Amino acid sequence: xxxxxxxxxxxxILSVTVGLLSLLPIGYLFIAGLSFADIQxxxxxxxxxxxxxxxxxxxxxxxxxxIVIGVGAAILVVRTNVPLRRTLTVLFAMPLAVPGxxxxxxxxxxxxxxxxxxxxxxxxxxxxxxxxxxxxPYVFLACVVAVRNIDPAQEEVAKSLRARPGSVFWRVTVxxxxxxxxxxxxxxxxxxxxxxxAMVQLRQRTLxxxxxxxxxxxxxxxxxxxxxxxxxxxxxxxxxxxxxxxxRPYAQKVGSHTVRPPSAMKFGRARIPLLTLSMLVPxxxxxxxxxxxxxxxxxxxxxSAVRWAEVLQATGATLTFAAWxxxxxxxxxxxxxWWVSRRPSFWSNMTERSVWLAHSIPNAILALALxxxxxRLVPGLYKTAALLVIAYVILYLPLAVANQRVGxxxxxxxxxxxxxxxxxPAWQRLTxxxxxxxxxxxxxxxxxxxxxxxxxxxxxxxxxxxxVQTLSTGLWGTTNGESLDFAAAAPYALMLLVLGxxxxxxxxxRILRFIV
Amino acid sequence: xxxxxxxxxxxxxxxxxxxxxxxxLPRTSPQLHGAINKECNWKAISMFRTHARxxxxxxxxxxxxxxxxxxxxxxxxxxxxxxGADTPVxxxxxxxxxxxxxxxxxxxxxxxxxxxxxxQQDATFGQIEAEGTxxxxxxxxxxxxxxxxxxxKAGLLSPIDESTVKQVQPGLSSPESLWVAFAARTRxxxxxxNLIAEADLPKSLLDIVEPQFEGEFAWAPSGAxxxxxxxLISTIGKEKTSEFLTGLKDNGIDEQxxxxxxxxxxxxxxxxxxxxxxxxxxxxxxxxxxDNMTSKIYHFPETDAGNLILSSGAAVLKNSTxxxxxAKFVAxxxxxxxxxxxxxxxxxxxxxxxxxxxVGSSSKLVGSLTDIKxxxxxxxxxxxxxxxxELLKTLGISG
Numbered sequence: 001x002x003x004x005x006x007x008x009x010x011x012x013i014l015s016v017t018v019g020l021l022s023l024l025p026i027g028y029l030f031i032a033g034l035s036f037a038d039i040q041x042x043x044x045x046x047x048x049x050x051x052x053x054x055x056x057x058x059x060x061x062x063x064x065x066x067i068v069i070g071v072g073a074a075i076l077v078v079r080t081n082v083p084l085r086r087t088l089t090v091l092f093a094m095p096l097a098v099p100g101x102x103x104x105x106x107x108x109x110x111x112x113x114x115x116x117x118x119x120x121x122x123x124x125x126x127x128x129x130x131x132x133x134x135x136x137p138y139v140f141l142a143c144v145v146a147v148r149n150i151d152p153a154q155e156e157v158a159k160s161l162r163a164r165p166g167s168v169f170w171r172v173t174v175x176x177x178x179x180x181x182x183x184x185x186x187x188x189x190x191x192x193x194x195x196x197x198a199m200v201q202l203r204q205r206t207l208x209x210x211x212x213x214x215x216x217x218x219x220x221x222x223x224x225x226x227x228x229x230x231x232x233x234x235x236x237x238x239x240x241x242x243x244x245x246x247x248r249p250y251a252q253k254v255g256s257h258t259v260r261p262p263s264a265m266k267f268g269r270a271r272i273p274l275l276t277l278s279m280l281v282p283x284x285x286x287x288x289x290x291x292x293x294x295x296x297x298x299x300x301x302x303x304s305a306v307r308w309a310e311v312l313q314a315t316g317a318t319l320t321f322a323a324w325x326x327x328x329x330x331x332x333x334x335x336x337x338w339w340v341s342r343r344p345s346f347w348s349n350m351t352e353r354s355v356w357l358a359h360s361i362p363n364a365i366l367a368l369a370l371x372x373x374x375x376r377l378v379p380g381l382y383k384t385a386a387l388l389v390i391a392y393v394i395l396y397l398p399l400a401v402a403n404q405r406v407g408x409x410x411x412x413x414x415x416x417x418x419x420x421x422x423x424x425p426a427w428q429r430l431t432x433x434x435x436x437x438x439x440x441x442x443x444x445x446x447x448x449x450x451x452x453x454x455x456x457x458x459x460x461x462x463x464x465x466x467x468v469q470t471l472s473t474g475l476w477g478t479t480n481g482e483s484l485d486f487a488a489a490a491p492y493a494l495m496l497l498v499l500g501x502x503x504x505x506x507x508x509x510r511i512l513r514f515i516v
Numbered sequence: 517x518x519x520x521x522x523x524x525x526x527x528x529x530x531x532x533x534x535x536x537x538x539x540x541l542p543r544t545s546p547q548l549h550g551a552i553n554k555e556c557n558w559k560a561i562s563m564f565r566t567h568a569r570x571x572x573x574x575x576x577x578x579x580x581x582x583x584x585x586x587x588x589x590x591x592x593x594x595x596x597x598x599x600g601a602d603t604p605v606x607x608x609x610x611x612x613x614x615x616x617x618x619x620x621x622x623x624x625x626x627x628x629x630x631x632x633x634x635x636q637q638d639a640t641f642g643q644i645e646a647e648g649t650x651x652x653x654x655x656x657x658x659x660x661x662x663x664x665x666x667x668x669k670a671g672l673l674s675p676i677d678e679s680t681v682k683q684v685q686p687g688l689s690s691p692e693s694l695w696v697a698f699a700a701r702t703r704x705x706x707x708x709x710n711l712i713a714e715a716d717l718p719k720s721l722l723d724i725v726e727p728q729f730e731g732e733f734a735w736a737p738s739g740a741x742x743x744x745x746x747x748l749i750s751t752i753g754k755e756k757t758s759e760f761l762t763g764l765k766d767n768g769i770d771e772q773x774x775x776x777x778x779x780x781x782x783x784x785x786x787x788x789x790x791x792x793x794x795x796x797x798x799x800x801x802x803x804x805x806x807d808n809m810t811s812k813i814y815h816f817p818e819t820d821a822g823n824l825i826l827s828s829g830a831a832v833l834k835n836s837t838x839x840x841x842x843a844k845f846v847a848x849x850x851x852x853x854x855x856x857x858x859x860x861x862x863x864x865x866x867x868x869x870x871x872x873x874x875v876g877s878s879s880k881l882v883g884s885l886t887d888i889k890x891x892x893x894x895x896x897x898x899x900x901x902x903x904x905x906e907l908l909k910t911l912g913i914s915g
Contacts, residue, residue, distance in 0.1 A: 032646070047912035108776075116783035203772050205914075213914055217742050218905040219666050221642045299802070368646050375650035383652065462643060466608070466634035477615035477637065479775075487802050 007426055008343070014335035019351035022358045022394055026232060028369035029225045029361075038226035047205070052234075055206040058128060059192045059238065065132040066188045067181055069281060070139025071147075078147045080265045082275050086512055089144070091282040093508040096137040097500025098289050099455040099472060101197030102493055103134045106288035108201050127202035133285035134198075135191055137504075139184045141444070144511045145406065146180035182246035183402045189238045190359045190398075193231060196458065207231045208362045215364065228365045235360030239353055289493065296490025311491045314469040315499060318454050321385060321470065325392035326450035329400045330442060332393060337404035342413070356398045363458035366395065371462060388463045392453040399452060400445040407441015408434070440510055447503040454499055471496045605841045606632045610639035611657040613699075613828060613868075618657060620866030624858050625848060631841065641666045644833075654836040655845065657698070657828065660739050664829035665899035668694035674832045674839055680847045684873045685885065687892045688827045697827035698849045699859055699870035702888050703744060704793045705814040705822060706778060711787035717814055721822030724790070725763025734771040734780050734789040735764060737913050741790070744824055746904040750897050751821070754907060761911050770913070782811045790822070797869030797881060818889060825890040828870065852877050 042048050073092045077085045095103070104121075107130045111121040120126045150173060158168045199209050207227060214224040267274060336355065340348040358366065370391050374382045381387045411434045419429045435442070457472040464473060475492035611618050615637050622633040636643075636653070641663045644651050658664045667673050673694045681693050688697035705724075707717055712732065718724045721744075724733055735741065748757040769786060771777045777789035778799055796813050800806040816822040830849055832842045849855035852874040859872040860879050871885040878884035908914050 045909045045912065047909075047914070109779075112779055112783050112785070116780070116785045200772060203770075210914070213737075215640065215642055217737070217739050217914075218901055219641055219662060220902070220905060221645065224642075368642055371643055372646040372648075375647045379650050382647075382650065461638045466636065473637065 011335045011339050015339045015348070015351050018332055018336050018397070019354040022355045022397060024373060025358050025361060025366045025369035025394070026229075028372055029229050029232075029365075032225060032369075032372060033222055034226040034229060035222060036226070038223045039230055041223075042227065042230075051205050051207060051210055054124075054204060055193065055208075055234070057124070058131070058204060058206065059189050061128045062131045062135060062192050063185050063189045065128060066136040066139045067185055069132065069136040070184070071143050071177065071181065073136075073140045073278065073281065074143035074147045076274070076278055078144055080274070081267060082271050082278070084275060088275075088278060089512055090505060090508045091279070092140050093137050093504050094282055094501060095134050095285040096451060097497055097504045098134060098286065099457070099496060100131070100134050100191070100195060101201065101457065102475070102496070103285070103289050104130055104198035104201040106292040109292050110288040122203040124204070127199075127204045129284075130202060131192060131195070131198060133281070135188045136281075138187045139181065141507060141511065142180040142184035142406070143177060146177050150176050179246045180406075182242050183405070185245070186239060186242035186356065187399065187402065189242070190235060190356065193235050193238070193360055194362050196362060196364070207234070211362050212364060221368075224365065228361045231362070232357055232360050235357060238360075239356055243353075289497070293490050293493045293497070296487045297494065299487040299490075308491065310469065311471075311474065311495055314471045314474040314492065315495050317468050318470040318472070318499060321388055321392065322450040322454040324385075324389045325396065325453040326446040328389060329393045329397050329449040330404075330446040333397055333400035333404055333445065334442075337401050337408055340401075341405045341408040352401060355401055358394050359396075359398050363395065363456070364462070367391065367459040367462040370394075370459075383463070383465055385465055385468075388460065388465070391459050391463050392449070392456065395456065395459065396449040396452045399448040403441045403445030403448065404438065405441070407438035407445070409441075411435075411437030444507050444510060447507050451500060451503040455496065471499065604630070604632070605838065606634060607654045607838060607842055607845060608634040608636070608652050609655045609657055610636040610644065610653040611659075612637075612639055612663060613657050613659045616865050617699075617868035617870065620862060621849065621855050621858055624855070625845060628848075628854075631845065641670075644672065645670070649835065651833065651835050653833045654838050654842045656695075656831045656833065658695075658831075659701075659828055660743060660898070661827050661829055661895040662739065662743065662898040662901065664695040664831045665690070665896050667831055667833075668692070668896070669899035672834055674834050674836070674843075676830075676832065676846060677843055680843070680850055683847075683850045683852070683875065685875055688825070688873055688895075689829070690896060691894055692896075695829040695831035696846060696850055697873045698830045698846075698855060699828040700825050700873050700885055701740070701828070701870060702793050702815075702826070702885075702890060703740060703822055703824040704791060704796075705816070706781045706789045706791055706796060706811050707814050708781050708784055708787055708811045710784060710810065714812075714814065717788065718816075720816055720818070720820050721790075722760055724788070724822075725760060725767055727767075729788070730767040731769070732787040733767070734769045734777045734786040736771050736774050736777050736791065737908065738774050738792075740774070740792050740826055742901055742904050742908065743826055743898055744821060745908060746897055746901045747824060747891075747893060748821055749903050749907065750893070751891070754903065758907060758911065761907065761913060765911060765913055778811070782809065784810070788814075792826075793882065794869040797864055801864035815888065819891055820889060821891065823888055823890045825871075825885065825888060827873070827895055829895075850874060 073088075076082055077089045077092070082088070107126075108121045111118070111126075121130060154172050154176070155168050158172045159165075163171070193206075194208055195206075196208050196212050199206050200212075208231065211224045211227045211231065214220045214227065336352060340352045370387065371382070374387050378387075381390075415433055415437065416429050419433045424432070454470070455472060457476055460470055460473055461476065464470065469477070471492050475489050475496065478488035478492065609618065609622065618635060618637075622635065626632055634652070639653070639656065644653055644656070644667065647653075656664060656667060664673070668690055676689075676693045676696045678693065681689055681696050684697050688700060689695060703721075705717065705721075707714070718726065718729065723729075745757060745761065748760065768790075769780075771780055771786075771789070774791045774795050777786075777791045778795045780786050781789040782799065793813060796809070796811065797806070800809050803809065830846045832839060832846060836842050847854075850873070852872075856872045856874040856877050859867045859870055860877050861867075864881065867879065867881065869879075869881050871882060871888075872879055873885060905914075
């Protein structure tokens with residue numbers, strides 16, 4: 001039996017271990033060698049300022065637009081009387097099922113097919129919209145729960161004080177959403193910072209594409225590592241920004257009653273146009289991918305390219321790796337989530353942030369770091385499924401932590417205290433009270449880890465066991481390293497969509513309870 | 517080796533027990549969930565137990581699915597027993613060539629000899645460098661000359677047998693015989709006949725920056741483009757190369773990737789595009805044949821940097837413990853009746869429309885390399901492309 005204090009010590013030790021392990025890839029940058037001279041040289045090139053600016057501008061624009069669409073969609077399905085709200089909820093979440101590079105390829109191909117003379121997909125605005133449409137669901141999912149938990153009493157009090165509706169929205173409603181927005185928009189921002197495939201296809205030159213060009217076109221790995229450090233520094237600034245966005249703790253309730261469901265905004269005749277307008281979001285997000293996949297499946301050319309047995313094998317492998325990543329990331333994240341949500345302090349917060357930093361460097365660098373470390377520390381694990389799963393865990397641990405925190409916030413400490421007063425030991429309170437209450441958040445985290453792991457490409461290519469394919473690498477194999485050939489890629493794209501829509505459906509079903 | 521294969525096969529078990537995350541939670545979690553299931557008279561919170569059951573059910577379902585698919589997925593992994601020969605050989609190939617192309621070659625060799633392969637797709641010099649002495653690679657098959665030239669320069673390669681090098685047309689392999697060409701691609705100009713007549717096309721690569729072609733052509737700063745730049749620097753000097761690149765940047769449209777160059781010329785967005793020959797053939801296969809293509813391939817009429825040949829190189833790693841077997845494979849790969857036959861006779865899926873390089877060989881799809889009017893040069897220049905890198909970055913032309 002653990003004493004109360006020693007239990008906490010174990011949690012702290014586990015958390016710090018996880019935090020330090022997450023920082024290993026950043027440590028690799030220094031071990032393998034980098035030079036600040038490379039960063040200095042970078043600033044002598046004429047395009048550098050544009051690239052850093054573009055990286056920041058894309059990150060800010062996509063984050064902002066994701067908040068607008070994510071929060072708007074959440075309010076629409078939770079607090080209006082628009083018809084088909086439950087269907088809309090699933091549709092709004094569905095773009096998560098498509099890997100970013102696939103939707104970018106599809107949008108680009110559709111652009112070439114219908115308007116070859118116009119640069120729509122490859123303009124800054126076009127790229128911003130395409131990327132936003134694949135990333136906003138992170139904000140949407142977090143905000144559906146948050147919008148539902150808004151205490152209507154606060155708005156009523158504000159209204160009784162004769163505040164105008166707009167002012168109620170901005171000064172009462174939005175502040176209550178800030179923690180959810182902040183946590184989810186950080187995920188969006190870090191995805192944008194480290195995205196490679198989609199950015200290349202959409203002709204956006206960012207720090208990450210520069211790093212990849214250093215590696216792939218010039219074989220200049222030292223420069224790539226040096227620039228990765230710059231990128232990690234940039235990510236750190238966004239992490240701090242996210243922390244500020246989350247704001248000070250806010251009064252959750254007025255009085256001591258339980259929170260009622262918030263009142264719905266009633267729309268009359270505007271309901272149908274509003275529905276049509278909101279259907280546009282999933283349509284534009286998923287349309288090109290659905291169109292190009294269907295066209296590919298029906299294409300007359302390259303019949304031989306479709307080998308369903310291989311596609312099914314890849315599906316099995318993808319499912320296995322993703323499931324293990326989800327289970328292990330969940331287990332590994334729990335002590336940390338527990339520590340940071342139950343004992344928030346400078347150190348617990350710093351440990352939690354360190355988990356996010358590994359998320360910010362390009363996946364290819366992370367993979368090189370793991371190759372470097374694994375071949376030296378655990379050579380027996382190199383090119384095994386175990387190392388690949390570890391890579392996924394390091395990559396997507398933040399998703400588990402973020403969602404577990406939300407879950408643990410729902411498991412109020414006072415329930416735990418009530419159980420303690422009934423004489424229950426700590427482990428029983430954990431397994432019977434806190435964990436079950438936190439389950440929705442924990443499950444969402446696990447599903448998101450599994451989903452992102454099943455879509456991952458760059459790290460997978462390097463660490464995958466020999467002669468095994470996942471759906472992403474199988475799909476990539478049909479691209480010949482260049483443009484997506486939808487005739488050959490379609491079966492893989494289809495299976496990715498099918499596989500991806502399972503966790504998306506499970507997650508949205510979980511939140512459908514909030515939709516009345 | 518055995519340990520690795522074992523690991524791959526027993527994934528579900530292994531991942532649980534050997535996750536080196538110094539974290540007892542995965543190990544204790546079965547007990548944890550056992551506790552959830554255990555009968556409990558604690559009625560006050562029995563409502564929570566449905567959640568607990570569901571947790572256990574989900575975890576169990578995931579584990580079962582993982583175990584099931586784990587079995588089927590690992591069934592695909594190599595099984596080096598059997599084979600029939602006295603000592604079954606498995607060679608590990610690191611490659612950045614097209615996946616289907618490499619598989620076609622290795623499958624043909626397996627059918628002939630029983631030798632099996634582990635294949636690392638999308639391999640880079642960086643991965644081998646990061647692996648250090650623990651590298652598993654026996655052979656590297658590159659797409660462009662740069663990776664094998666880099667490996668040669670880093671002293672990581674064993675020399676290729678002279679008899680193997682002699683099977684290949686001269687001038688395509690490493691002068692020190694550290695790597696040998698096994699296939700080749702050429703730089704070409706794509707054009708859309710609806711937008712420009714063949715007679716009006718530039719006569720040389722350097723002419724494309726002339727004013728009459730302003731805004732008419734696409735290009736992409738790909739690896740082959742960097743190679744062209746490095747070649748130009750080594751022949752016409754940095755200043756003239758810089759002038760040409762500036763013209764290219766000002767007058768052409770950067771489409772970032774060779775595939776995009778092809779697609780935009782085909783779609784009629786641009787009249788011309790600088791790219792590699794085989795992308796066109798891949799698209800042709802996609803649309804059901806070369807006859808269905810709108811755009812066409814153009815080779816510059818005289819010996820020209822715009823027709824530059826780039827070798828795909830085969831190399832044997834010094835670190836390999838199976839050098840004789842690896843050398844044997846490379847000898848087969850470059851033999852006109854071996855790997856070269858796969859390239860010459862194969863359709864688009866198996867040959868990726870590459871040129872065969874053996875003396876006297878010719879592809880039924882793209883023809884013979886000897887018809888290409890490329891300047892002859894030493895491809896070892898690609899071991900160090902820092903001049904090209906510096907120039908391209910200074911001019912603001914870079915991926």
